[in-house]
Amino acid sequence: MKLGIYCDSSINGGHEEMLKRLMLALADSAKVDTLHVMVPVTNEPLHRFVSELARRAPKTRVVGLSYTAESLSGDLLAFRRMVRSTAVTLRRLDLDKLLISQGTIASGLAGLFAARRAKVPTVSYLPLVHNAPKSASPSDRIKWLIKRVLYRMPDEFVTLNDHLCNELRALAPRSRAMTLENYVDDRFSRSTLTKSAARVSLGLPDDGTYIVAHIGRLNLHQKRQDFLMRAIESHGDSFKKALVLIIGEGEDADCLKDIVSASAVLSACVRMLGAQEDVLPFIVASDTLVLPSAFEGVPLVMIEAVLAQRPIVASRVSGLDCYLPDALLFPADDQDAFVARIFAARDVRIDELSQDFRRRFSREAFNAQAQTLVEREDAKSGIA
Incomplete structure (x- = not known):
């Protein structure tokens, strides 16, 4: 052929x-x-x-x-x-x-x-x-x-x-x-990097700070980083001891920077880190990842996070409920449920899910x- x-x-x-x-x-x-x-x-x-x-x-x-x-x-x-x-x-x-x-x-x-x-x-x-x-x-x-x-x-x-x-x-x-x-490259499931070591190597706080990461293209229409920012602003007290990492580049980077800089709440807890050659250390350093997208296929970051034994909280869209348990999904426009899932995610056991992903992907x-x-x-x- x-x-x-x-x-x-x-x-x-x-x-x-x-x-x-x-x-x-x-x-x-x-x-x-x-x-x-x-x-x-x-x-x-x-x-x-x-x-x-x-x-x-x-x-x-x-x-x-x-x-x-x-x-x-x-x-x-x-x-x-x-x-x-x-x-x-x-x-x-x-x-x-x-x-x-x-x-x-x-x-x-x-x-x-x-x-x-x-x-x-x-x-x-x-x-x-x-x-x-x-x-x-x-x-x-x-x-x-x-x-x-x-x-x-x-x-x-x-x-x-x-x-x-x-x-x-x-x-x-x-x-x-x-x-x-x-x-997905099986190095995500074979890595021996610990959360503490990852945080030290990346210059992130290792003092109990709850670290949340969003990894993906900066596109507000699909990835809805603006929805994430609004959720943080409306639940400022919940994020006082948290750090939110935004990793990626895209057409809406400048717009998102303006949103963060215009808010005292966001400026205190959001770091925009741009594109990174290797996202594995950032996944390992995080307590949970987030994916509040309006629509998706099967996002690589979702698979990578689960393989690395990190929960990822995603909007219930595009059949993502075929991959993640209810405890990691939220109704796409519900900020309260989104924030609640973010901070409850650390208690969600994903060992079996990780093993299934290792075979499936x-x-x-x-x-x-x-x-x-x-x-x-x-x-x-x-x-x-």
């Missing part, structure tokens, strides 16, 4: 980390004859990873994209040019299938439209599923109608769990859908599941 992977993101975040792991699995597959990976030249970490993979695995070929999704945003003429140009490339490659990395169904569109133009079967990889908007505004209704059309464009979907799989099947009943769960399980991508009946040639 000649397989293609397309990613036009300028970001190198959790979604791209999952894509890298899939590339490794597919490069090792005996069913894949050539793996053509299309990534932006300007996304240096991602392009460098693919280039190094191509040096190690001769079947992997790098196709540098001159654009990113973000550079095309709002420029319809540039978008149409890149669709035509990418379609020409796809025809030249003569792929059996193109896997398109889609953080949402509205991302990676240049690749999706180009594949349709070139008549290449497409697989949408890890698109988050959005439900119909509650708002009755005309603009929201129009956006939803457009998304409904987009959901029906890919021939197949690869998503993270059965909950998302069922939602995609409802939105695109004629497209095939399969589940491919995350995997292993690299071996992931690689075995990834093989089904190339073993399924191919929509173009009709062969496995």
Whole structure:
């Protein structure tokens, strides 16, 4: 099989980390004859990873994209040019299938439209599923109608769990859908680093201070760090002996900094630490982690935290109740329940959950599941 992977993101975040792991699995597959990976030249970490993979695995070929999704945003003429140009490339490659990395169904569109133009079967990889908007505004209704059309464009979907799989099947009943769960480096479960040692090495207080960490992209729409800030402000007394670490970078970093600096309560207990090369010490140093997102796939930080024997308190969205016990979940808009769960989390036993995650999210399980991508009946040639 000649397989293609397309990613036009300028970001190198959790979604791209999952894509890298899939590339490794597919490069090792005996069913894949050539793996053509299309990534932006300007996304240096991602392009460098693919280039190094191509040096190690001769079947992997790098196709540098001159654009990113973000550079095309709002420029319809540039978008149409890149669709035509990418379609020409796809025809030249003569792929059996193109896997398109889609953080949402509205991302990676240049690749999706180009594949349709070139008549290449497409697989949408890890698109988050959005439900119909509650708002009755005309603009929201129009956006939803457009998304409904987009959901029906890919021939197949690869998503993270059965909950998302069922939602995609409802939105695109004629497209095939399969589940491919995350995997996490087992160093998170093998680390001998203690909480005290981690705090000392990171310069964090080791005097009984209750440390809470949020690790993820700084995006208020999805990750809702602003909801976390409001919850802290409205329960200031609870956080007097606590320290909240915000780890990550993103488009809303400056906005979040302004929110923190404008509040005496937040300034006293919130530290914004930016992106960190290794999050393991911060997970180990924490008493609990938080994930108050509006929507999610299967977040890596959730798996990493549980493997490292640290509880993570998450909003009850996107089927996360399939992974975490009730004691670590809260109704998405309930600040009181959120704060109560944060400080009760230290008493939640997660030993069995950690053992289950170790089996469920292993690299071996992931690689075995990834093989089904190339073993399924191919929509173009009709062969496995």
